[in-house]
Amino acid sequence: MGNQDFETARLIVRLGAIAENYSRFRRAAGAATVAGVVKADAYGLGMAPVARALADSGCDTFFVARLKEGIALRRLMPDVRIFILDGIVGGCATALVNHRLVPVLNSLEQIASWSNAARTIGARLDAAVHIDTGMRRLGLPTDELATLVGDASNRLAGLNVVLWMSHLSCGDDVTSHMNAQQLARFRAALAQLPPAPASLAASGGALLGREYVFDMIRPGIGLYGGNPASRGTNPMQMAVVLLGRILQLQRIDRGESVGYGATFQAMRPSRLATVGLGYADGLMRAIGNRGEGEIAGLRAPIVGRVSMDLVTLDVTDLPAETVAVSSEVEFLGEAISLEEFASWAGTASYEVLTTLGSRMPRTYEDAR
Numbered sequence: 001m002g003n004q005d006f007e008t009a010r011l012i013v014r015l016g017a018i019a020e021n022y023s024r025f026r027r028a029a030g031a032a033t034v035a036g037v038v039k040a041d042a043y044g045l046g047m048a049p050v051a052r053a054l055a056d057s058g059c060d061t062f063f064v065a066r067l068k069e070g071i072a073l074r075r076l077m078p079d080v081r082i083f084i085l086d087g088i089v090g091g092c093a094t095a096l097v098n099h100r101l102v103p104v105l106n107s108l109e110q111i112a113s114w115s116n117a118a119r120t121i122g123a124r125l126d127a128a129v130h131i132d133t134g135m136r137r138l139g140l141p142t143d144e145l146a147t148l149v150g151d152a153s154n155r156l157a158g159l160n161v162v163l164w165m166s167h168l169s170c171g172d173d174v175t176s177h178m179n180a181q182q183l184a185r186f187r188a189a190l191a192q193l194p195p196a197p198a199s200l201a202a203s204g205g206a207l208l209g210r211e212y213v214f215d216m217i218r219p220g221i222g223l224y225g226g227n228p229a230s231r232g233t234n235p236m237q238m239a240v241v242l243l244g245r246i247l248q249l250q251r252i253d254r255g256e257s258v259g260y261g262a263t264f265q266a267m268r269p270s271r272l273a274t275v276g277l278g279y280a281d282g283l284m285r286a287i288g289n290r291g292e293g294e295i296a297g298l299r300a301p302i303v304g305r306v307s308m309d310l311v312t313l314d315v316t317d318l319p320a321e322t323v324a325v326s327s328e329v330e331f332l333g334e335a336i337s338l339e340e341f342a343s344w345a346g347t348a349s350y351e352v353l354t355t356l357g358s359r360m361p362r363t364y365e366d367a368r
Contacts, residue, residue: 008276015053016366017237037220039065093117118158128163133185171204203228242332244277259304282356291344293329
């Protein structure tokens, strides 16, 4: 009997699916570079095993958000190229240089800081520069871009711009007018700037068409099985399976309630299965009375609130022989997608992944 037989909840990360999703993006990108976005601990799935699986699939360029993430990835992978989306924060220039990390410079102030660092060490430093084409989050706004265009040689002194980049606001929506608008703004900016590789698309944008690919795409959620598009069939393989074990079965009469706050009352005599999985494990409280679990290929609704360690299913309509104490219930996987789970919780697939708790043991399938 293996250790997993004693666990009440567990998470399976399918590294083979991540590798296949990466290959799917490589086919879409043609000759362009396909970077792997592994920020937030690879969207909650574990940066070290995920990055290794991507590297084994040919990925040599990675994006993270925080300096700390970049340092951790550099220790794992001495030879890959690592971009830091936050850019230069505070006095982190020395750490960026020491760990050979490339900042994504989001403002004239950050550009000046990195240029000063190059002057201080007496060497040219690689940099990416982020241009805001409509997201209004990070990146050079219109006035700062105009200033850079008018004085590029001085502003970029000591810097080797290895990437001009921007980010689509609605890349997951093929019908959005924002995509063409941002594409046009990005092209107009590139026409005024010194030549360098360019990148506009993340997961969704990478599948909008060849004109959005440029020299690099930066898939994130698509690598992990999320649908890059907000509608239509998902071309990606699911990379996670979330399982909880049934701890107890019981019967209740019509009119009896379930869980904290008595938010569910049985309309008939019912059979319940209590599962050892809760919001401390990432089963969001918001899916109480809305979500479902799957047992032996059949769905059962969640009844009552999700609590910290437990969730209850109404298994009245499932054949008795399919439901037993110690049976496992799937809450994410091939049958229940990230998008369906996210719709129950009123959130996005990104948040579903990044809130998966660290308490659960994790099994990495197809690990090399």
